[in-house]
Amino acid sequence: MKKSIKDLLKIPGVHGYVISQDKRVQIKLPSKHPFAGAKEQFQELYAALALTQQRPGNIVEIFLEDLTLTVFPNTDRMLTVVSSSQVNQAFVRMTGKLLIADMNKES
Amino acid sequence: MKQDISGDLENTRCPEIIKILSLGKRTGRLFLTNGAETGNIFFNEGHVIHAQCGSLSGTKAIYELAVWTSGEYRFHVDEVPHGTTIDMGMEEILAETTNRIRQMDKVTTLIPSSSIVYTLEPDIRERDLQLKSFQWKALANVDAKKSIAEIAQLIGYGVSDTMRIFYTLVKLGLIKEAVQTEVHRGFQPVILPDVPFIESLKMALIKAIGPIAPVIIMEISREMGIDLLSDTMEQKASLIETLSSRIPDERMSLKFLDDMTDWLKADGDHS
Numbered sequence: 001m002k003k004s005i006k007d008l009l010k011i012p013g014v015h016g017y018v019i020s021q022d023k024r025v026q027i028k029l030p031s032k033h034p035f036a037g038a039k040e041q042f043q044e045l046y047a048a049l050a051l052t053q054q055r056p057g058n059i060v061e062i063f064l065e066d067l068t069l070t071v072f073p074n075t076d077r078m079l080t081v082v083s084s085s086q087v088n089q090a091f092v093r094m095t096g097k098l099l100i101a102d103m104n105k106e107s
Numbered sequence: 108m109k110q111d112i113s114g115d116l117e118n119t120r121c122p123e124i125i126k127i128l129s130l131g132k133r134t135g136r137l138f139l140t141n142g143a144e145t146g147n148i149f150f151n152e153g154h155v156i157h158a159q160c161g162s163l164s165g166t167k168a169i170y171e172l173a174v175w176t177s178g179e180y181r182f183h184v185d186e187v188p189h190g191t192t193i194d195m196g197m198e199e200i201l202a203e204t205t206n207r208i209r210q211m212d213k214v215t216t217l218i219p220s221s222s223i224v225y226t227l228e229p230d231i232r233e234r235d236l237q238l239k240s241f242q243w244k245a246l247a248n249v250d251a252k253k254s255i256a257e258i259a260q261l262i263g264y265g266v267s268d269t270m271r272i273f274y275t276l277v278k279l280g281l282i283k284e285a286v287q288t289e290v291h292r293g294f295q296p297v298i299l300p301d302v303p304f305i306e307s308l309k310m311a312l313i314k315a316i317g318p319i320a321p322v323i324i325m326e327i328s329r330e331m332g333i334d335l336l337s338d339t340m341e342q343k344a345s346l347i348e349t350l351s352s353r354i355p356d357e358r359m360s361l362k363f364l365d366d367m368t369d370w371l372k373a374d375g376d377h378s
Contacts, residue, residue, distance in 0.1 A: 007372070091344040094364050098364055
């Protein structure tokens with residue numbers, strides 16, 4: 001069982017992803033994407049969703065006007081998938097769940 | 108056919124009704140229903156002269172009817188039986204029925220329903236046991252398939268009498284409640300659509316949770332209102348995701364998700 005981040009990016013409608021861990025935030029989004037420089041906001045999101053309360057295994061979906069953030073908090077890191085609102089949400093959740101489980105195993 | 112007394116057995120149980128009809132020196136038929144079961148008690152000027160409940164008649168039928176705690180009753184005036192099966196004083200009948208109710212209340216704390224299915228206890232303690240013939244008769248029919256009510260019918264006893272026998276057998280540690288009786292009893296072979304997606308889904312879920320998988324697929328798809336023949340990626344993904352969330356073992360759940368995401372991906376690539 002091995003899923004790579006490429007599997008996630010291949011899903012039609014997925015713009016990119018963000019991995020937050022400790023104080024580091026790794027943003028992989030097209031340079032002109034509105035969230036490409038939103039490091040602080042993702043740090044705050046990480047603090048709010050993963051640091052204040054542990055939610056391993058949970059999935060948090062944030063629906064914005066034309067974007068969807070699908071957040072996979074885990075014990076020591078958090079994966080956020082940024083996608084269009086027309087994405088196959090169930091497919092994103094499935095792939096994200098597998099990715100975060102793999103990341104957890106590796107750490 | 109005139110009716111003049113009717114009501115609910117939850118509020119007034121059979122011995123009380125018998126007492127009222129006896130004091131009023133009534134003649135007629137007391138008709139009782141409890142779900143699909145029915146019974147009759149005939150009175151002649153306040154004396155109980157005949158009773159019938161299923162295949163039981165006489166006092167056995169009265170004792171069976173006495174313990175019913177739900178259902179309805181109606182008294183039909185002046186209806187008389189073809190014969191008499193009871194020749195007992197009213198006090199004796201009332202004392203015995205009250206006694207039966209007390210016993211039944213105790214039995215139902217351990218055996219709440221006659222639809223329960225029992226199986227033989229495999230780890231029986233070594234000791235001397237003496238069973239009466241009627242207990243042996245009931246025990247010989249315990250097979251993890253038949254309910255108490257079905258066994259009662261087979262051995263020709265009343266349901267309440269059979270429940271009392273089962274109470275003793277449970278207390279003796281000879282039988283125990285069969286696991287997942289509802290699933291066994293209600294199990295019907297599930298036929299899923301013969302399409303590649305459902306076939307793969309079924310195989311992956313069987314690996315995760317065993318042969319119950321087709322039943323679960325059918326149930327979840329009904330719950331979610333998903334057409335199993337639908338070809339939309341959204342519906343397929345939703346079904347997979349929900350099914351994975353019902354797999355108790357996390358490792359198996361992820362394995363199932365992994366297999367099915369690969370399947371979906373390959374399917375998406377082909378189409």
